[in-house]
Amino acid sequence: MPTFEQISQQLDHQAIEVPSWAYGNSGTRFKVFGSAGTPRTVQEKIADAAAVHRFTGLAPKVALHIPWDKVDDYAALTAYAAEQGVQIGTINSNTFQDDDYKLGGLTHHDPVIRRKAIDHHLECLQIMDATGSQDLKIWLADGSNYPGQADMRSRQDRLAESLAAIYAELKDDQRLVLEYKIFEPAFYHTDVPDWGTALVQVQALGEKAMVCLDTGHHAPSTNVEFIVAQLLRLGRLGSFDFNSRFYADDDLIVGSADPFQLFRIMFEVVRGGGYAADSGVAFMLDQCHNVEKKIPGQIRSVLNVQEMTSRALMVDTESLAAAQQAGDVLGAHEVFMDAFYTDVRADLAAWRETRGLPASPMRAYAESGYQETIEADRVGGTQLSW
């Protein structure tokens, strides 16, 4: 097995985008709990994201969600982010919170509403131009709740048309990333329920269209790492939305529900070339910190990804291949598990220190006073939430 020393250089380029909305309040349909220190402005969200980066060195970009993060002056916002030490990353569109979208957006039966949804995405492209963002990520809430309510087939065709209209406006260095989800908020069908649908839609668009894999958007018992391997094989894995789940799209901290699954996913990412610095795969969090503090929740998350990436990089791939080639089931499994069972936390702490980072980002954050400061300062105003 490689030593940590041998793999540690590969950790240098790791970058995990954090979502601006993770710093606002989130919750379930039953209740969104408020919490002291929650941002009231997009600038405060970016400041919090930047704090995550300062303590971990892992989160150089913050993703925006439009219209939640709309501002008048994107150049100023970009500059503000740069001052804080981060960049604006992926732009996420939203066609699920306007009354017009009750029965769909890009797939809606009414051309007026489809046009509105398309235009919303074109606006997102303009924001991308202004912020230097590369990716437009589209997650659709489109779907239906009752059999017969909607015509699934024509919606699929309209989706293709709507996406094409958006894709046509992409700049050469921009990408459209389509996210799939099996259910919620629609409860009978969704218009992009699985990676197969996302794939056929993006393949119809062209080379700049990719698939986004949210780790919580699958049916129970789906082998997610297989999909990672397949999308990388097909050259269409655009980005990850990391989180974890026990039941549905629980949006818990990545790696908290099933760390071994995260390890397997990162192993396939590495195996398929998705971890290379120029792979084009964007790693991103998409989580809800309903009951835990948000900033340390984000710190814990990027650390979890880093820890499992380290372990995945430590798999002795030569021994693994030899055992696989020999049909040695238990031997191959053991080589694989040896890496997973290796505790890299002390090595990572030392590695951080050599890079001017705190050995324990969680502790350093707790001791930094940042949380106390924002809780004291951010009084009044309206806390942001979904």
Place this chain on the structure above:
Amino acid sequence: MPTFEQISQQLDHQAIEVPSWAYGNSGTRFKVFGSAGTPRTVQEKIADAAAVHRFTGLAPKVALHIPWDKVDDYAALTAYAAEQGVQIGTINSNTFQDDDYKLGGLTHHDPVIRRKAIDHHLECLQIMDATGSQDLKIWLADGSNYPGQADMRSRQDRLAESLAAIYAELKDDQRLVLEYKIFEPAFYHTDVPDWGTALVQVQALGEKAMVCLDTGHHAPSTNVEFIVAQLLRLGRLGSFDFNSRFYADDDLIVGSADPFQLFRIMFEVVRGGGYAADSGVAFMLDQCHNVEKKIPGQIRSVLNVQEMTSRALMVDTESLAAAQQAGDVLGAHEVFMDAFYTDVRADLAAWRETRGLPASPMRAYAESGYQETIEADRVGGTQLSW
């Protein structure tokens, strides 16, 4: 097979409680859509519930949710309901929307918050005294999101204590009905995840404690009718929360996702004595009409229950027993399916007319002008929602 004529009398006593909150707006964590005509007061909710009863003859009671439906004068509210032609039914408690309950209510590690949660239930008991309600239904949002976050075992013990404190205050003719749910809003563990847990908790309380079965609160592929049969066998089926689901707790219109399952459930209800007028089983809806109109959504729901009850009553139980006793797998299945496949809609329409009800409650409602009236009248104020 019995004729519809032969079973029609058994339909006379059918009663399905409707929830006051079904008439307010509901939605998902992504969005609650408003809709014209939505009640602004509990009285308007009761008026809508009464409309459902007028058109169907099936919904003589409306369940309240506290504190959503708190009023100053419950006697007046009860009288108002009576004027509208309905009664106040089950009182539902709520320990999930106060900031104090973020980490639990009846199971909370802090005795102050547990006391607050207990007191909330005692207040519900007082409301029951004032409204003449018989059942206190407790659905707990208590649980945790992360392994290690909470001590599941001591929470179970504290739950027992808290429930005992509430149970002690029940009048002789009142019942405590405990509802279980596998997940949501908690995403790692819930404190009453399954019927087994609900059962052991209510058995520890006494004869007036029962289990509520919400048809959407189970793990995927759970055989719900088996649980119905078991709880009836044990004398602990207190009530149903009817709805339907494809994925999680989707809270769709009962019978819309899997009418055959509803048929099987109603068959076991009848088989186990739960349909008898004095069975003590309360039938109730618990649904969310996120995208469809609420009042016709409720009408459709009670009709679905009525239709599947009719079919279940029509199973030729003698032939069924004979085929089962003969080990005739296909024969028994066919007897069962014969009832399910029998279209009772025309018979039910005729039956309704003999009882002074519209043959088609859906059409009668649409033609009644009620919807147009409330949409025109209920302008201004704040639409109620969860």
Place this chain on the structure above:
Amino acid sequence: MPTFEQISQQLDHQAIEVPSWAYGNSGTRFKVFGSAGTPRTVQEKIADAAAVHRFTGLAPKVALHIPWDKVDDYAALTAYAAEQGVQIGTINSNTFQDDDYKLGGLTHHDPVIRRKAIDHHLECLQIMDATGSQDLKIWLADGSNYPGQADMRSRQDRLAESLAAIYAELKDDQRLVLEYKIFEPAFYHTDVPDWGTALVQVQALGEKAMVCLDTGHHAPSTNVEFIVAQLLRLGRLGSFDFNSRFYADDDLIVGSADPFQLFRIMFEVVRGGGYAADSGVAFMLDQCHNVEKKIPGQIRSVLNVQEMTSRALMVDTESLAAAQQAGDVLGAHEVFMDAFYTDVRADLAAWRETRGLPASPMRAYAESGYQETIEADRVGGTQLSW
């Protein structure tokens, strides 16, 4: 809504292939129960299949499974089938019962075993030539049980190569149909787990490669009719393996677990053009009659498909489209359900009689004496099973 009269002509061309193996014994890993009258030869299986067709008019073809149904003289077998009144249909390959295939077939890491698996399929093609069969159906048991056991990515590449080698030998009028399955007999990953994988593999082959959708091969809560719609849209739905399930790949009688799902599937088939006589979609059963009698189990199955097809054809598509276009959620759902709730059994019985078929194929079979005859005659020899 159309009357039964109006749709009845469309029932005339309905054909559902039955699998030879359904007439042999099947079971679970725990036990395969024997039963009186079970075929000892492929000819007896074909005779039983022909009986299903005689009583229903719905099953003109019988699918073979190689090597289970290998004979020396396929011309003779084809002639025998013709005498019995049926044709040989799909040829199903088998790379899961030879010791060499323990760790895979077409994806195996050892080129010698891959070659053997390819050659097995080439032999199947020869049998197709001899029997006049059009479709080679490939269901792969390939996969792994333990993380690390196998390299998923290279197996996917090897699968592509192996399929290409088989595809190259297809005659112009022959097709390769690839079936996907989420799990079993492999319990960590399967090499064709989902429709997306099957699609990308067959798209890489050419126009004569199609996807087979087995209704029991999905993750829990998958919307199967969406996949039907999508594959039809893409022109790649080659065939169905019909059965039903409550839990996993239970292989129960189609329509017995969730008749409404079967209705929805048939509706999408019709909607997408898959029911047209020249659609190229092959409808086939793939079931296990573990505890029920096999021949009536098959009769019940084809009747279930016919009943749900009839109901699906009766959907008032004009009213449905109007309600969908108006955004009338409940209205559209009701139009849809009206067809599902319509009891077509009496109409179908009459329709059968006009075509010289027994009104009740189940009863006619029971009264025919066929079962008693085979139970009396088929004594000695070895009952066939998987």
Place this chain on the structure above:
Amino acid sequence: MPTFEQISQQLDHQAIEVPSWAYGNSGTRFKVFGSAGTPRTVQEKIADAAAVHRFTGLAPKVALHIPWDKVDDYAALTAYAAEQGVQIGTINSNTFQDDDYKLGGLTHHDPVIRRKAIDHHLECLQIMDATGSQDLKIWLADGSNYPGQADMRSRQDRLAESLAAIYAELKDDQRLVLEYKIFEPAFYHTDVPDWGTALVQVQALGEKAMVCLDTGHHAPSTNVEFIVAQLLRLGRLGSFDFNSRFYADDDLIVGSADPFQLFRIMFEVVRGGGYAADSGVAFMLDQCHNVEKKIPGQIRSVLNVQEMTSRALMVDTESLAAAQQAGDVLGAHEVFMDAFYTDVRADLAAWRETRGLPASPMRAYAESGYQETIEADRVGGTQLSW
């Protein structure tokens, strides 16, 4: 966090029963693959089980399955086991492989077959007397495949009667342990589908009746450790059947699919007193080694349990309780994860050596020549399988 040193003494009494059938061939309904060296006699199975104990010190007992392991002279078999260094453990009954049990055993509608099933269990009790076994474990394959096929309610009553007849014959120091399973081999309902049903059945019997929890017998997404906590709380956790799963009852090596779940389960076992030497909880494997070598598969399994037990014992329960009490969600979670992420393998290797065991049981077995010997010696005869 406690050091390994501090918890290592608690490892001394760990004992994991191994099942005799794990050494025979197993498989799926598709194929049971043979493998060199597979036992042909129950004595050879016991010899293999004893090998697992010699290399690990963890498996002092071997469970038998009746009738698979029937012999004429149980005293001789017990003596043989003792010579090999192991004891006979749990006796497992089997009412699923006789043709009479096709439609059930203890729940069968025919009293003659019920009596036969009861008598089979009484025979098992006699074997227990002869072998000194303490536990009779009952896993029922009883259930039905089609709605209507069976009367679930009366089967539940008959089950209670049948179990009572068996329970009445238990000696004072013997126990009846009832296992539940959601599905397979029955595919619509099983007569003991969940822990709730098992509990009410054993509670009706008396103090010597307990529940067996098989980790693979739950619906997808069930929180298994909650059930562990609950059954321990109720004093009814009799035994574990350890294995792991991705999909259904996959019966893979325990800890291979989700090691974190195994850790959580062991944590609740310790938390609830189930790990105490006198707890009465029997830990047992129940797995199928379909594609891997069986003896090293068993060695790996008991090591996995030992590793996760060690980690579970290392949870800093004081810090955990403090964080939980403070409502510190992330802090409590981190304390919990700290133990899970601690690599105990080197410590365990050293611990083994101080107890005269090989540091690496896997390597020691591989180098021992045992496998080569049995592969060479066990030629001819019939390999045992399910």
